[in-house]
Amino acid sequence: MGASIGQTGLKLVGFFLLLAGWLLVLFALILLPAAGSRTAFVCVGLLIEFLGFGLAVRSHMRLGDERE
Amino acid sequence: MTPLSTPVLSESASAICLALVLLVPLAGVGLILINCGLGRSRSAAHMMLASLCAMAVAVVVFAAWGFAWQGLATHPGHTAMLGGRPWSLLGAEPWLLRGLPMDGSPWSLSLLLQMFATALVVLIPLGATSDRWRLTACAFSTTLLTGITYPLFAHWVWGGGWLSQLGANYGLGRGFLDGGGAGVIQVVGGMTALSMACILGPRHGKYMADGMPAAIPGHNTVYVLFGCLLAWLGWIGLDSAGAILFAGVATGRVPLIAINTTLCAAVSGLTAVVITGKRFGRPDASLSGNGWMGGLVASSAAAAFVRPAAAILIGLVAGILVSYAVDSLEFRIGVDDPGGAVSVHLVGGLWGLLAVALFGNFAEPYQWLAQVVGIATLLGFVLPLTYGLNALLNRFYPQRVEPEGERQGMDLHELGSGAYPDFVTHSDEFLQR
DSSP states (O other), X not given: OHHHHHHHHHHHHHHHHHHHHHHHXXXXXXHOOSHHHHHHXXXXXXXXXXHHXXXXXXXXXXXXXXXX | OOOXXXXXXXXXXXXXXXXXXXXXXXXXXXXXXXXXXXXXXXXXXXXXXXXXXXXXXXXXHIIIIIHHHHOOTTSOOEEEEETTEEEEEEOOOOGGGTTOOOSSOHHHHHHHHHHHHHHHHTTHHHHHSTTTBOHHHHHHHHHHIIIIIHHHHXXXXXXXXXXXXXXXXXXXXXXXXXXXXXXXXXXXXXXXXHHXXXXXXXXXXXXXXXXXXXXXXXXXXXXXXXXXXXXXXXXXXXXXXXXXXXHOOOGGGXXXXXXXXXXXXHHHHHHHHHHHHHHHSSOOHHHHHHHHHHHHHHHHHHTTTSOHHHHHHHHHHHHHHHHHHHHIIIIIIOOOOTTOHIIIIIIHHHHHHHHHHHHOOOSSTTHHHHHHXXXXXXXXXXXXXXXXXXXXXXXXXOOBOOHHHHHHOHIIIIISSOSOTTSOOOGGGGSOO
């Protein structure tokens, strides 16, 4: 049960990172006029999203293990 | 409301475009047959009825307020000024399609294509949820998809929203390009399919005690492969009409779009045949069908902008990605997706969006960055939104059928009669694993 709550927390962190990465992409578009820095921040935002997606997937895998 | 500008189409071009739009429902018919064939025989009638109900809910919601929020690129929407640039966030059309002249003009064709696209997107989650998704829950979830998630993203891409304006506002190529709906239809549907498969959990008996998945083969491979053929015709219409109406491509490029769509599907399907043949000793018909569909999906965004040689490469990569994604989801991640909807539509669609940037010929710089921003929006906004809405719905209205219903089969449990009353039901399907 405790582990399940932990995995749900991990999933929430994953979704938070997905959203945070997207917001970073938006802020890069709005706030950074220079093409180089804008490109860099958009790529970093996407990487954060991949990290978040990985965490959300990982939490789903562990929840599955617990069901067994 | 006065149109800002209208795409110019001659009378003959409009007629060609209308014919292409009218091919699009065949893509839906194909998807329904594929979903039905890849499910169990005891849930076949339920799958067909759920598909009809989902499409019915989708078009009603589209007419009621979906189109109002989705909007048209040529009409002004609800706009916010961010960083000194206009960001169109939501459509501002009249509700219930009031006051819209249905006169065969390009934007009335856009309206028709958008309605068909809405009916198409709701069929994708059904592939991942067969044998366990309640009919009423499916209708509620479809309302959320077509009433909130889909029109928002569709406005941003097809309705003149901020993603389509990335070129004009920030110098990113021609803005996010997705004429055939690789992102708007396929990835949005695929993300909803992934969310629903996770929320519902695997089918009873899918995973053994040691965590290994059991093979639950589809009940009718002929449906699946015939569905692939119908979907091919539908996709030619979808890719061509979408490119003309949403990406401003000339009707003269329709042959190229049809050739690229066909090449993508053919190479992707052949790749899946070879991969499954190598791995299992003989080709797997269902997975090969998934490969074919993955190629169609991957072609959606790129077909109008790449050369045939690039389409072959896009199809090759799509076939590899879809074949291995099906296995990864089932074996490693533990997502039970009977129809391969996540692998085909989510993975194939994302690859298609990226392929525009990799292989497209554009005079404007930074097209690839516009595509990356679109993909980031799908991952960072659409996925949490569709998962959150469906998880919330599941909390108040459980979406999974009771264990007894799953054991009995969705046909008998929810409809009271089976799809094939003359068939013998194999008792081993009911054994506890």
